[in-house]
Amino acid sequence: MRHVFVTAGSKGLGRKVTEAFLAAGDCVTVTYRNDRQSYLNLCEAHSDTCDRLFAVQGDLTKSEDIQRMMQQATSTFGSVEVLVNNAGPYIFERKKLYDYTPGEWEAMVSGNLSAMFYLLQEVLPEMRRQKYGRIVSYGFQEAANAPGWLYRSAFAAAKSGLASLTKTVALEEAEHGITMNMVCPGEITSEFKESTVAEVKQIEAPEVPVGRPGSGGDIARAVAFLCDSSSDFITGSVLEVTGGADVLHKRRN
Incomplete structure (x- = not known):
């Protein structure tokens, strides 16, 4: 039994990740x-496992909030062995x-970038001591190539930087049994x-090569795979879960 820390893990894509763990x-x-209601809804839906579910409130852009949330989490379930940074703001206006x-x-x-730095500073010391850790960040298609993205300059710049950070941490922490990958x-x-x-x-989506829409379950599967204890040889990878669709090209227009 591991302690998994999932940011924004009570709704949306994060909820499916939480449910998988x-x-x-x-x-x-x-x-x-x-x-907080989203957490209560999640707990109600999983009343049989609610004793293994805990919620902390805070602003991930503030290092002091992250420090407090981590202290509350470790006081409840012990050291964090898996970190999934699912949270990340996005401006929909073009x-x-x-x-x-x-x-x-x-x-x-x-x-989208500094929050990951604050989170890493909290979890890496104990992961190093344990000689074990699994970390997953979130990006967008081609983030590792630092592509241009019209009308999304700030988000793209932050996530491209996060892709580089992900690869760098993977190199720096490999000797400590810690992996870091991006989904x-x-x-x-x-x-x-x-x-x-x-x-x-059962839903058709002809614009997607695999013929169906993507789901939170698809993302949760990818995250769970990368965080599996047997996935120790996979680190510094950027895994695109797009159903084969060229999502970025569509969004550039």
């Missing part, structure tokens, strides 16, 4: 910023870099973020 018998701490405010830029960089979800619409693979297999 609970099903595997792990203890899971989820974070939320304002929506706007060029010229039109971003300093506050919007800072929010994108802090939430890049394809276009998964809100209605399917909390769906299982079985639930979407």
